[in-house]
Amino acid sequence: MDQLPRMLADRYEVGRLIGRGGMAQVYIAYDTRLSRTVAIKILRSDMATDDTFLARFRREAQSSAALNHPSIVAVYDTGEEDIQTNQGTITLPFIVMEYVNGQTVRDLLADGDPIPIDEAAHVAAGVLSALEYSHREGIIHRDIKPGNIMLTPDGSVKVMDFGIARALADAHSTVTQTNTVVGTAQYLSPEQARGEVVDTRSDLYSAGCLLYEMLTGKPPFTGDSAVSVAYQHVSEVPAPPSSVTADIPDNIDRVVLKALSKTREDRYQSAAEFRADLLSAVRGQAVGAPATTAYAVPAAAATAVLGAAAPGSIPTAASAHTGNYPPYETGQLPAQQQKSNNGWLWAVIVLLLAVLGFVAFQVFGNDDPPEEPTPSIELVQIPNLEGMNQQEVRNALAEQDLDMTIAEPVESDEIDAGLFVSANPPVGSQVEKGSSVEVTFSAGVGEATVPDVTGLSVEAARRAIEDEGLIWGTTTTVDNNPTYDEGEVVSSDPAPNSRVPRQTVVNVEVSSGRVTVPNLLTLNVDIATAELDARGLSYRIEPQETADATPDTVIGQDYREGSIVATGTQITITIAKAPPVTEEPTTEPPATPTPTPTPTPEPSDEPSESPSP
Structure with a gap:
């Protein structure tokens, strides 16, 4: 990376490098204006010389900045900075993001060990919640992988890099000239590998790869090169997670393999559907995903072109053949294997003919009657099982000499959890004594999580609530x-993130955009303006001289108390100002002359003489 200035946009003080990727580098930084730590992602200089890419990156940065979800790393600001390079001055765009103090899922998987099922489901559910929101806003991530998922110390899930992967995909298609697949190869959807246009279901495939790796400790497909991995995404079905980690239940297998379906139509059609099925599987409830045996690779997919957007980038499935892959298409066997199968077919035909000949001889060629009559089949009726729990159903069937097998429970709004729902064959059917009856019991009313719709428009909130059932x-x-x-x-009522039965009614309160003007009279100006700020109202201050009120207190307001006004309305408040002090002139009385004191004769020691008579 070329030398960065110490300060970006005269606001962000750039610190140490904390992350490096194929497209950009991330630095820790300090926002001097808002006094907070942030992360700044700056595009590499060698990827910023394409004007078309720069324009698309700017648009995508603006789109990602509009995403506001607790499971998405927030984008605070975007900008551009002139950087000095060996080739001269270039303009690099940057994105200012929320700084998340935690670790990535890639760090958790570094030792190759799987994550406990509950924790893996928690992380995947957080990712799917973020994708559900971003897909509603028209943003496709295109690069869901362990390195882009952060976990905070309190267990929160944060998805990074919204928008950037999309901008890169728009500019460079799905494959670069150096065979580097955009969106790491281990998490690449088949349509991305084939160079097709991606949609929201491509993100769900990548999320399925992420869930697979968290459950097993390794990606669903690995290989010596991106080419071989991409080929497997297109042409091979992954092994069920339980074949790698034995304690994974069948329901989890079904959910993962549905997410990893080769065709988009066979996958989950929304992140909400994927998340609901995953949480049901973790709770041991019924899931909508089919059995694991239902998945196969379509023949068209196996022969599809990989990376058609860049000639020579990733070859077709046929031209990518190496010793690791069979040199024939799905459904086509080599000649030697076809010949072997034909031999087995003829052997089976000969054996069947021999058996039929023996049976015909016994029936038509032997005149002796059979020693014992053929035993008759005894039929019993499947009794009414309505309102019974598992033990009661087992006892009722045992009375008819019937065995019970338990099918996957189903959610029901009408039948309490644990009670009988249906039987196969159905109740009232005549079956052979000793046969088995498959019984389905109620899982009760399914639960859903009330989504956090605060701040959304009414229409967006309605979609989010209805998507959760x-x-x-x-x-x-x-x-x-x-x-x-x-x-x-x-x-909303019930509150966001609370667990409630499906079909629960959610009521919401919507802002009118109006507030009530408070009584500001006699308040100090600082307190009065704080009251207006708290209500989203602006204000204008007019001082007025008066000796009848304490200075800096409100003595008037143009909107009286209780008025309903739109937020942002300007309120004029009149503030008391002390009048100036007037000094009165002082008049001094005329000076009074000081009388001269008469000297007092001092007493004499000599006797006074009296006049002579």
Whole structure:
């Protein structure tokens, strides 16, 4: 990376390098304006010389900055900076992001050990929650992988790099000239490998690869090169996770393999559907994913072109053949194997003919009657099992000499958990005594998590709530909440992130964009302006001289107390100002002359003489 200035945009003080990738480098930085630590991602100089890419990167940076979700690393700001390089001055775009103090999922998987099922499901659910939100906003991530998932010390999941992968894919298609697949090869969807246009379901495939690696400790496909890994994504079905880690239940296998379906139509169609099935599997409830035996590679997929966007980048499936792959298409056997199969076919035909000949001889060629009559089959009726639990059903079937097998439980809004739902063959059927009956029991009403829709528009909130299997309820418009603009959801009942039965009604309160003017009279100007700030109101201060009120206190307001006004309305407040002090002139009385004191004769020791008579 070329030398960066110490300060970006006259605001961000750049610190040490904390991350490096194929597209950009990430630095820790300090926002001097808001006094907070941030992370700054700056594009590599060798990738910033393409004007088309720069324009797309800027648009995508703006889009990612609009994403506001607790499981997405927040983008605070974007900008550009002139950098001095060996080739001269170039303009590099940068993105200012939330600094997450934690570790990546890649760090957790560094030793090759799997993550416990509950923890893996928690991380995957957080990723899918973020994808559900971003997909609603029209943003496709395109690079979901362990290195882009952060875990905070309190267990929160944070998805990074929204928008950048999309901008890169737009500029460079899916493959570069050096066979580097955009979006790490181990987590690449088949359509990305084939150079096709991707959609939201491509992110879900990558999330399935992430979940697979967390459960098993390794990606679903590995190879010596990106070419071989990409070929496997297109043409091979991954081994079920339980074949790698034995304690993984069948329901988890089914969910993972559905997410990793080769065709988009066979995968989960939304992140919400994927997340709901995964959480049901972890709780031991029924899932919508089919059995693991249902997955196969379509013949068209096995022969599809990989990376058609860049000639010579990644060869077709046929031309990519090495000793590791069979030199024939799915469904086509080598001649030697076909010949071997034909031999077995003829052997089976000959054996069947011999058996049929023996049976025919016994029936038509032997005149002696059989020693014992053929035993008759005894049929019994499957009894009514309505309202019974597992033990009661088992006992009722045992009375008819029938065995019970238990099918996957199903959610039911009408039948309590643990009670009988259906039987196969159905109740009332005549079956052979001793046969087995498959019984399905209720899993009860399924649960859902109330999504956090605060700050969303009414329409976006409705979609988010209904996607979770919940019912949109009443919408109440409320005043006095300046945090949210008009039409944005303020709160929901039940509260966000609470677990509730499916089909629960969720009521929301929506901001009117209006607030009530408070009584400001007699308040100090600082307190009065703080009250207005708290309500999202602006203000103008007009001083007025008066000796009848304490200086700097409010003596008037143009909107009286209780008025309902739009947030941002300007309130004029009149503030008391002490009048100037007037000094009165002082008049001194005329000076009075000081009388001259009469000298007092001093007493004499000599006797006074009396006049002679």
